[in-house]
Amino acid sequence: MPGILSSVRIGLVALFAGVLTFSTASAEAPKSEIRIGTDGSYRPWSGTNAAGELEGFDIELATAACSEMQRKCRFISQPWEGLIPALEQGKYDILVGGISITPQRAKRFSFTQSYGNLPINVAARKSAGLNGRKTWPDLKLALKDKTIGVQSGTQSQKFVDAELKGEVTVRLYDNQDSLNLDLLAGRIDAAVAGRSPWIDFTRSDNGRDVEVLSPDLDFAEFSYLGVGVGGLMRKNEPSLLDDWDKALCALKQRGVVTQISQKWFGFDIATAPDVARCQGKQ
Structure with missing residues (x-):
């Protein structure tokens, strides 16, 4: 009988130890891969180089954020018009690539805190004679009856439609x-x-005959354009949003966003850390 009891005790101890080991392993299991969607043709936010590799400000910043979160991330590119539907369908966890934060989008989706801000501009061939206007009303008058191109589904299209x-x-x-x-x-x-x-x-050889016209069409003047750019995700991802915001706060505070800005834009586009987001208050 003692031998049998000893065997039972050993078996129970082994079984209990196995349960503990399984529980510990489950608790420490790595978080799932973050799938990042991007356009890949909107330089310098998100572009594709000659080797077919994604590069740009948002690619480098998102990579730094993933490292900060100690998460594995995978980038996937597709044309802009299909990105938001694919996000809604669950193909991606977050979208990046110069995506403007607007009240309309914020009704349907969650945004990370803003991490960069740039104006909208009109551009034309240097031979068009459209430069020299200092105010938007003056430039608008010069554009009357012209044919204007704009990428569909962007804040720039919203501006053209409104103005x-x-x-x-x-x-x-x-x-x-x-x-x-x-x-x-x-x-x-x-x-x-x-x-x-x-x-x-x-800056490219192909674009040397094109010039950016004044004035800058600033977000402060046209409030419907939003407060800058951020990462876009579904509203049912509060944990991912919190992690991403805290990573952005750390990168801003260490000057990493500024460094990446200087590399891809030639000047600092970084926005200030959102204090509430840094503290986990969405």
Whole structure:
């Protein structure tokens, strides 16, 4: 009998130890991979290099955020018009790539805190003679009856619809590259986009004949354009949102966002840390 009891005790101890081991392993299991969706053709926020690799401000910043969170992340690119539907369908956990934070989008989705802010600008060929206007009313008058290109579904389209409806002929594009090509070819007189793609384009050999027109169309003047850019995610991801916000706070405070800004834009586009978000208050 003692031998039997000893065997039972040993078996129970082993079983209990196994339960403890399983519980510990479960508690320490790594979090799932974060799937990041991006356009891949909206430089310098998100672009694709000659090797077919994603690069840009948002790619580098998101990579730094993933490292800060100690999370594995995977980038997936597809055209802008399909990104938000794919996010809603669960294909992605977060979208990045110069996405403007607006009240309309915030009704349907959650945004991380803003991490960058740039104005919208009109661009045209240097030979068009449209520069030299110091105010938006003056430039708007010069654009009257012109053909204006803009990427569909962007804040720039919202601006064109709000400010130029009935004044110009609008041509919509699926991506910035197609817009640039038609601007160079003279199929449109001018184009409207966020300042960032114009920075990249006018630095290139192809874009040397294009100039960014004054004035800057600032978010402060046109409040409906939002307060800058952030990561977009579904509303049912509070834990991921909190983790991402805290990572952004740490990166801002250490000057990492500024460093990445300088690399991709040539100046600092970083916004100040959101104190509430830094403290986990969404």
